[in-house]
Amino acid sequence: MHFTRFSIAAAALIALAACAPPGQQAESGATATGPIKIANVNAQSGQLSSLGQWEHKGVKLAIEEANKAGGVDGRQIQLDLFDSQGDPTVGTNVARKIAAEGYIAMLGTAESAVTLAMAPILKDAKIPNITSGQSPKLADLGSPFLFLNAPTSVTFDETLAKYLVDDKGMKKIALISNNGAYGSGEHDAFLNSLKTRNITPSADEVVTPDQKDFNANLAKIREQDPEVLFIGAEEVQSGLIAKQARELGIKAVFAGGAPVGTDVYATTAGLKNAEGTIVSSPYLSNEATPEIKAFAEKYKAAYNEDARMHVAKAYDGASILIEALKQTDGEGGQKLADAIRGVKRAGLLGTYNYDANGVGIHETKIGLVKDGKVVPEAAS
Amino acid sequence: MQVFLQTLIGGVTFGAVYALVAMGFSIVYRTMGLVNFAHGSVVMIGAYAASTFYMASKLPFAVAVVVAIAVTALIGLVIERFLRPLENKDFTLMLIGTIGFGAVLEAGAVLIWGATGHAVPSPVATGPIDVAGIRIPTYSLLVIAVAAAATGLLALFLQRTKRGAAMQAVAMDHQAATAVGIHVGRSNAMAFAIGAGLAALAGSLIGPMLYVNPTMGGTLGIKGFAAAMLGGFGSMPGAIVGGLAFGLLDSFAAGNFQEYSELVTFLVFAVIVMIRPTGIFGEATVNRA
Numbered sequence: 095m096h097f098t099r100f101s102i103a104a105a106a107l108i109a110l111a112a113c114a115p116p117g118q119q120a121e122s123g124a125t126a127t128g129p130i131k132i133a134n135v136n137a138q139s140g141q142l143s144s145l146g147q148w149e150h151k152g153v154k155l156a157i158e159e160a161n162k163a164g165g166v167d168g169r170q171i172q173l174d175l176f177d178s179q180g181d182p183t184v185g186t187n188v189a190r191k192i193a194a195e196g197y198i199a200m201l202g203t204a205e206s207a208v209t210l211a212m213a214p215i216l217k218d219a220k221i222p223n224i225t226s227g228q229s230p231k232l233a234d235l236g237s238p239f240l241f242l243n244a245p246t247s248v249t250f251d252e253t254l255a256k257y258l259v260d261d262k263g264m265k266k267i268a269l270i271s272n273n274g275a276y277g278s279g280e281h282d283a284f285l286n287s288l289k290t291r292n293i294t295p296s297a298d299e300v301v302t303p304d305q306k307d308f309n310a311n312l313a314k315i316r317e318q319d320p321e322v323l324f325i326g327a328e329e330v331q332s333g334l335i336a337k338q339a340r341e342l343g344i345k346a347v348f349a350g351g352a353p354v355g356t357d358v359y360a361t362t363a364g365l366k367n368a369e370g371t372i373v374s375s376p377y378l379s380n381e382a383t384p385e386i387k388a389f390a391e392k393y394k395a396a397y398n399e400d401a402r403m404h405v406a407k408a409y410d411g412a413s414i415l416i417e418a419l420k421q422t423d424g425e426g427g428q429k430l431a432d433a434i435r436g437v438k439r440a441g442l443l444g445t446y447n448y449d450a451n452g453v454g455i456h457e458t459k460i461g462l463v464k465d466g467k468v469v470p471e472a473a474s
Numbered sequence: 475m476q477v478f479l480q481t482l483i484g485g486v487t488f489g490a491v492y493a494l495v496a497m498g499f500s501i502v503y504r505t506m507g508l509v510n511f512a513h514g515s516v517v518m519i520g521a522y523a524a525s526t527f528y529m530a531s532k533l534p535f536a537v538a539v540v541v542a543i544a545v546t547a548l549i550g551l552v553i554e555r556f557l558r559p560l561e562n563k564d565f566t567l568m569l570i571g572t573i574g575f576g577a578v579l580e581a582g583a584v585l586i587w588g589a590t591g592h593a594v595p596s597p598v599a600t601g602p603i604d605v606a607g608i609r610i611p612t613y614s615l616l617v618i619a620v621a622a623a624a625t626g627l628l629a630l631f632l633q634r635t636k637r638g639a640a641m642q643a644v645a646m647d648h649q650a651a652t653a654v655g656i657h658v659g660r661s662n663a664m665a666f667a668i669g670a671g672l673a674a675l676a677g678s679l680i681g682p683m684l685y686v687n688p689t690m691g692g693t694l695g696i697k698g699f700a701a702a703m704l705g706g707f708g709s710m711p712g713a714i715v716g717g718l719a720f721g722l723l724d725s726f727a728a729g730n731f732q733e734y735s736e737l738v739t740f741l742v743f744a745v746i747v748m749i750r751p752t753g754i755f756g757e758a759t760v761n762r763a
Contacts, residue, residue: 100668112732129572129736138589139589139688139689140589140688140689141686143590143591143687144590144591147589147590169661181596272733273733282623297643299732300732300733300734301728301732301735302728302733302735302736304693305728305735306488306683306684306693307485307487307721307724307725307728308484308487308728309480309481309483309484309485309725309729310477310480310481310484310725310726310728310729310730311655311728311729311732312480313476313477313480313481313729314477314729316476316480317476317477330591330685330687333593334685340486340600341601341609341611342480342609343609344602358593360683361592361593362593362685364595364596
């Protein structure tokens with residue numbers, strides 16, 4: 095009797111187990127005609143969420159356009175958003191999830207630290223990733239599946255150093271940067287650019303990404319009375335540094351990469367304090383070219399807010415991915431990575447031409463903050 | 475010398491805010507023996523409420539702060555009401571309950587205000603005061619003055635009013651307090667409301683110094699908690715001294731140890747707590763576990 099019960103149970107188990115493979119086959123069969131699954135990973139909560147939300151809107155705009163135009167090889171692109179919270183640990187969990195759930199490519203994140211943490215998992219899973227991070231460490235990884243949709247800090251800071259030192263003859267330069275992935279990348283890149291010009295910074299203060307009170311660091315900088323204060327930190331922290339620096343009576347002009355060109359920086363610092371900040375960025379204004387202008391109008395119509403660099407950057411990245419997907423007929427893996435590397439595109443941030451390290455753009459421009467908005471230096 | 479004094483000013487300003495956060499932790503711990511883990515999130519709600527009333531409703535900053543205190547005091551009452559059935563029954567569940575409330579408040583803030591946060595313009599228009607090259611932001615003075623005034627008022631309430639005395643009695647021995655006719659539940663509710671009000675005050679004051687966003691409660695909560703520990707958990711003077719000490723420690727570590735400042739701050743904190751586990755003003759506090 096027991097034996098019969100056991101054999102019925104065993105038979106049932108075998109039958110159940112046997113059901114699984116056909117199910118899986120049906121799924122993989124469906125992917126050839128069903129939607130192409132793309133993951134968009136960005137901070138949707140936390141201090142860096144403004145970046146994440148801009149990035150998501152930029153990506154969404156590009157994907158929706160492609161879907162409206164018929165998709166890729168007749169298939170629609172399914173874009174799913176994952177919240178990385180700007181946290182590398184959350185990021186690695188998301189990376190495993192998207193690898194397990196059959197996503198063939200990933201767009202994002204905007205944070206270098208998160209992208210760095212996710213890169214090895216995505217590389218193993220052969221999932222191409224187009225990121226908005228710009229830490230030189232991303233390029234140093236040399237992962238064949240990692241692509242940047244903007245220059246690295248090296249380019250940003252070389253342009254900045256060239257402008258400050260070579261063009262304007264400023265030599266008394268102080269640095270304040272955080273030791274996060276983005277901040278330390280900025281610090282090293284800018285310091286290198288100064289070194290090649292035989293300039294030693296008058297102060298070099300390093301803070302932590304969570305720090306809010308910079309009185310001690312800024313008081314030391316004030317003693318040196320620099321002409322320029324280079325800020326290597328994310329939007330909010332850059333704004334807090336600028337605000338406290340002006341309160342302390344530091345008169346130096348502020349300079350930095352893309353974060354100091356955002357309105358989050360300007361409003362956190364206070365518009366008056368942010369005035370005149372020098373920005374190195376591949377995207378300076380929504381009016382720079384007719385293409386950018388058209389894009390900005392399209393974005394405004396879709397989201398009722400002004401476009402900005404992070405939106406454009408994400409839009410460029412998504413457009414490159416779509417172009418590559420068309421070439422591979424929606425296929426992922428190594429083939430898709432090779433296709434992305436081959437894309438030559440005149441994008442909003444510049445001309446994309448990927449090198450072996452996955453860096454697509456190799457130059458930035460100089461802009462100045464006026465009334466909280468960045469204007470190209472030449473026009474100021 | 476200038477660097478030293480400037481660092482001191484930054485440390486005292488942030489320290490004053492940490493002290494307010496620490497006092498909120500302490501008053502709840504005093505009366506209930508409970509660490510309110512939702513406290514950091516209440517600080518954040520306070521910062522959001524004050525900045526929203528100040529910026530969107532164009533209320534004067536002082537009025538906005540008062541409204542924010544009222545809003546969070548109400549939240550404090552709600553939290554206490556939910557936890558009351560567990561009082562004297564399941565302490566661990568009460569602790570977890572406060573953690574849960576923290577998560578709910580954070581999610582609520584994202585729902586109401588969105589995840590991105592906003593910068594708050596300083597309510598004081600005048601520039602910093604220059605004393606022999608030391609710049610003292612006028613807003614810092616305001617923060618220190620308001621924190622001091624709030625501390626004074628709280629001390630007066632606890633020592634000079636009947637309700638305050640009742641709260642003290644509950645803190646010392648809640649069974650004896652019940653025996654003489656003090657309503658323990660009401661006393662606890664008041665502790666929660668005052669704690670939440672202090673959190674709102676801290677949040678509203680720090681808003682213009684930082685960037686208000688749903689996760690800001692995390693760091694402030696941890697620093698306020700550490701400050702309360704440093705001073706002696708449950709002790710009101712301890713919360714003030716602990717807050718200021720933590721602010722100064724943080725500030726000087728930032729100047730001298732650069733990227734290792736956070737490590738140094740918490741290392742020093744750990745050493746002090748190891749030497750003196752009850753904190754600077756350590757006293758026997760309630761333990762109903």
